[in-house]
Amino acid sequence: MADKVTIADVARHAKVSRQTVSNVLNSPEVVREETRLRVQEAVQALGYRVSQAARQMRTGRSMLIASRIEPAQDDGINGFVFDRYLHGLTESAARAGYRVLLYTADDHDAELATFDDLLGVHEPDAFVLTSTDYGDPRTTRLLELGIPFVTFGRPWGVPPERRYPWVDVDGAAGTALATRYLLDAGHRRIGFLGWPGGSGVGDDRRAGWARALADAGAGPAEIAELDHRTDDGVPQGEAAAHALIDAGRPATALVCVSDSLALGALQAGRRIPVIGFDDTPVARAVGLTSVRQPITEVAASCVSILVRLLDGDARGRGAAGREREQNVGGRQDAGSGGSASPLREAPPEQVLHQPTLVRRQSA
Amino acid sequence: MADKVTIADVARHAKVSRQTVSNVLNSPEVVREETRLRVQEAVQALGYRVSQAARQMRTGRSMLIASRIEPAQDDGINGFVFDRYLHGLTESAARAGYRVLLYTADDHDAELATFDDLLGVHEPDAFVLTSTDYGDPRTTRLLELGIPFVTFGRPWGVPPERRYPWVDVDGAAGTALATRYLLDAGHRRIGFLGWPGGSGVGDDRRAGWARALADAGAGPAEIAELDHRTDDGVPQGEAAAHALIDAGRPATALVCVSDSLALGALQAGRRIPVIGFDDTPVARAVGLTSVRQPITEVAASCVSILVRLLDGDARGRGAAGREREQNVGGRQDAGSGGSASPLREAPPEQVLHQPTLVRRQSA
DNA sequence: TAGTCCGTGTTGAACGATCAAATGCTCGAA
DNA sequence: TTCGAGCATTTGATCGTTCAACACGGACTA
Numbered sequence: 001m002a003d004k005v006t007i008a009d010v011a012r013h014a015k016v017s018r019q020t021v022s023n024v025l026n027s028p029e030v031v032r033e034e035t036r037l038r039v040q041e042a043v044q045a046l047g048y049r050v051s052q053a054a055r056q057m058r059t060g061r062s063m064l065i066a067s068r069i070e071p072a073q074d075d076g077i078n079g080f081v082f083d084r085y086l087h088g089l090t091e092s093a094a095r096a097g098y099r100v101l102l103y104t105a106d107d108h109d110a111e112l113a114t115f116d117d118l119l120g121v122h123e124p125d126a127f128v129l130t131s132t133d134y135g136d137p138r139t140t141r142l143l144e145l146g147i148p149f150v151t152f153g154r155p156w157g158v159p160p161e162r163r164y165p166w167v168d169v170d171g172a173a174g175t176a177l178a179t180r181y182l183l184d185a186g187h188r189r190i191g192f193l194g195w196p197g198g199s200g201v202g203d204d205r206r207a208g209w210a211r212a213l214a215d216a217g218a219g220p221a222e223i224a225e226l227d228h229r230t231d232d233g234v235p236q237g238e239a240a241a242h243a244l245i246d247a248g249r250p251a252t253a254l255v256c257v258s259d260s261l262a263l264g265a266l267q268a269g270r271r272i273p274v275i276g277f278d279d280t281p282v283a284r285a286v287g288l289t290s291v292r293q294p295i296t297e298v299a300a301s302c303v304s305i306l307v308r309l310l311d312g313d314a315r316g317r318g319a320a321g322r323e324r325e326q327n328v329g330g331r332q333d334a335g336s337g338g339s340a341s342p343l344r345e346a347p348p349e350q351v352l353h354q355p356t357l358v359r360r361q362s363a
Numbered sequence: 364m365a366d367k368v369t370i371a372d373v374a375r376h377a378k379v380s381r382q383t384v385s386n387v388l389n390s391p392e393v394v395r396e397e398t399r400l401r402v403q404e405a406v407q408a409l410g411y412r413v414s415q416a417a418r419q420m421r422t423g424r425s426m427l428i429a430s431r432i433e434p435a436q437d438d439g440i441n442g443f444v445f446d447r448y449l450h451g452l453t454e455s456a457a458r459a460g461y462r463v464l465l466y467t468a469d470d471h472d473a474e475l476a477t478f479d480d481l482l483g484v485h486e487p488d489a490f491v492l493t494s495t496d497y498g499d500p501r502t503t504r505l506l507e508l509g510i511p512f513v514t515f516g517r518p519w520g521v522p523p524e525r526r527y528p529w530v531d532v533d534g535a536a537g538t539a540l541a542t543r544y545l546l547d548a549g550h551r552r553i554g555f556l557g558w559p560g561g562s563g564v565g566d567d568r569r570a571g572w573a574r575a576l577a578d579a580g581a582g583p584a585e586i587a588e589l590d591h592r593t594d595d596g597v598p599q600g601e602a603a604a605h606a607l608i609d610a611g612r613p614a615t616a617l618v619c620v621s622d623s624l625a626l627g628a629l630q631a632g633r634r635i636p637v638i639g640f641d642d643t644p645v646a647r648a649v650g651l652t653s654v655r656q657p658i659t660e661v662a663a664s665c666v667s668i669l670v671r672l673l674d675g676d677a678r679g680r681g682a683a684g685r686e687r688e689q690n691v692g693g694r695q696d697a698g699s700g701g702s703a704s705p706l707r708e709a710p711p712e713q714v715l716h717q718p719t720l721v722r723r724q725s726a
Numbered sequence: 727t728a729g730t731c732c733g734t735g736t737t738g739a740a741c742g743a744t745c746a747a748a749t750g751c752t753c754g755a756a
Numbered sequence: 757t758t759c760g761a762g763c764a765t766t767t768g769a770t771c772g773t774t775c776a777a778c779a780c781g782g783a784c785t786a
Binding site: 049050051052053054056057062063064069070071079080082083084086087090091094099100101102103104117118120121122123234260263267280281282284285286 | 648
């Protein structure tokens with residue numbers, strides 16, 4: 001139907017110049033109202049759409065946000081959360097005029113290589129990273145390159161002066177919520193099935209449970225007694241539950257760091273209340289009460305942070321090399337030094353969302 | 364580090380013209396070996412990468428494959444399969460030099476609108492569609508537009524003369540496999556928990572079970588008696604299982620159209636063998652034997668079909684309007700009419716993959 | 727010997743948009 | 757009357773790549 005319509009076609013149809021059409025699209029305020037309407041009419045009539053390729057060539061902006069899609073893990077738990085996240089990201093990005101570009105990488109090194117590849121070829125405007133861990137090389141690299149990015153997950157163990165924007169869910173608040181719910185139901189000895197220490201996310205979730213117990217008057221010794229650590233997985237959850245329930249002074253209810261462990265605890269057979277984490281399909285399927293992360297909101301926050309960064313950076317990427325390198329330096333200094341630069345960059349944003357408790361039969 | 368390196372920089376460094384560099388990259392056979400090596404060295408030395416935007420402008424190819432990401436369904440079953448699929452697609456596409464661009468849409472109409480939007484702005488080279496249903500408007504539209512695409516899912520109920528490329532998994536073979544497995548274990552009365560008629564996928568899976576039973580000597584009446592239909596969901600599965608097990612002549616084993624229904628059947632409490640479909644995390648978690656679709660292979664087939672289409676179509680998109688419309692006509696005729704066109708297009712490819720049975724405790 | 731072709735490489739133009747600078751115009755102040 | 761300021765719009769150049777046409781030397785054909 002529609003042949004390729006260019007900005008020149010629109011200009012001819014509206015009897016103005018190319019540039020005026022461009023202005024109507026990009027900075028309508030400089031165009032007289034009458035002219036603007038005439039041009040908009042022509043755009044409608046011809047079904048004109050900007051060619052992203054041509055625009056990118058001139059402006060250096062691709063309107064693409066790159067995100068890694070994680071290997072579909074066999075436990076499928078993380079996979080589900082990630083799936084929802086990606087969906088939310090795509091939707092929010094679309095609303096802001098951006099699209100999500102996927103890539104994969106098996107490990108951090110491969111991912112660094114992919115950065116170069118993507119930046120050279122498709123030139124995404126920004127990256128979104130997930131599951132950041134201690135001393136993550138990816139954030140360092142992106143900071144060096146001066147590419148805007150945001151992570152889903154706090155920068156565990158990163159020195160505070162090297163700040164970058166992140167969005168996360170308050171895991172401690174989630175487990176605290178679950179624990180208080182069980183306390184209110186009259187339970188005093190509430191066990192925690194968690195991962196081994198050293199995982200930022202896992203330690204955070206354990207801390208929320210411990211804090212809630214302490215607030216309720218439990219002593220450190222009792223808390224340590226109720227704290228059980230194991231790798232993730234259903235059989236591990238079952239074994240751990242047995243250990244806590246069959247102890248000398250047994251736990252009467254369980255808070256778990258993941259739905260996998262919680263499912264194992266349920267299968268242990270004792271009919272004590274169990275609460276999981278992530279509200280996965282497994283939880284819904286077996287009637288497991290679980291802490292739900294507001295993933296859609298997380299994705300929306302990521303996009304809105306990026307959009308703000310990119311708008312501030314509007315002329316950055318397309319500019320000449322010299323200008324760009326200054327830009328990089330400026331970005332890093334803004335964090336560590338704090339010297340007043342001409343155009344003052346807003347500090348990196350951090351957003352922490354609150355989880356909720358989805359109540360089902362298990363508790 | 365690296366400022367923007369252009370093809371002209373490489374040309375200068377290798378002391379040749381721009382075009383020669385371009386030739387080394389795109390049709391190395393026309394360049395003398397000595398020159399080629401010199402240019403490749405320069406490319407390495409300068410860290411040159413083609414600018415996709417500039418290339419796209421000239422050639423009309425974006426090296427992007429658009430795929431819709433489905434809303435994260437609350438049952439999470441389909442979500443998991445889709446997640447694995449998307450991962451495989453991204454990986455296979457990357458190997459072929461393509462990237463996956465995501466979009467969302469709430470319904471078919473919205474998706475059609477998104478087609479226009481994407482095609483106008485980012486101009487993906489091809490689309491990948493999933494969960495096609497009866498009389499799907501999307502395939503029709505893409506055929507009209509002449510945009511290459513492939514679907515994961517057979518064209519249920521589409522007249523055979525309007526063919527297009529698809530990749531699918533042989534669901535009937537999967538349920539037949541499961542049924543024969545139970546027959547071999549000595550069971551004669553094997554029930555089927557399926558979806559209501561009218562779903563292509565569901566009917567197909569039921570047919571495989573029925574065929575296996577018939578092959579084992581069961582009569583039509585007995586098969587009808589063992590066939591139970593219900594909407595998807597865990598509670599529905601539990602109820603349906605009760606109905607089949609508590610019948611006058613009870614089923615002694617169950618084959619299910621989905622893991623959700625199978626999980627419900629397991630929860631019905633009778634300890635009879637149950638086999639699910641899709642090998643989701645739920646199945647792994649509860650030890651459910653399930654039919655596994657080779658999703659990675661499906662994704663790889665999709666990409667290889669698309670690549671073949673796009674290579675045949677190499678100069679298509681960038682060409683003038685007239686030429687393009689002829690192209691569209693040619694494509695449609697190739698299916699229905701069969702007139703010999705100058706450059707003979709290969710017929711659309713169809714690939715049917717075979718599923719496997721993952722054995723666990725439940726059967 | 728002239729003509730043609732092949733292999734190799736070069737040059738100018740084009741893709742469609744935006745940027746930077748120039749233009750025409752009106753208006754009010756010197 | 758002239759000049760400058762301010763606004764709305766236009767013009768020319770440019771982004772990085774590939775296409776189309778052509779140049780050049782040598783070998784092969786007529």
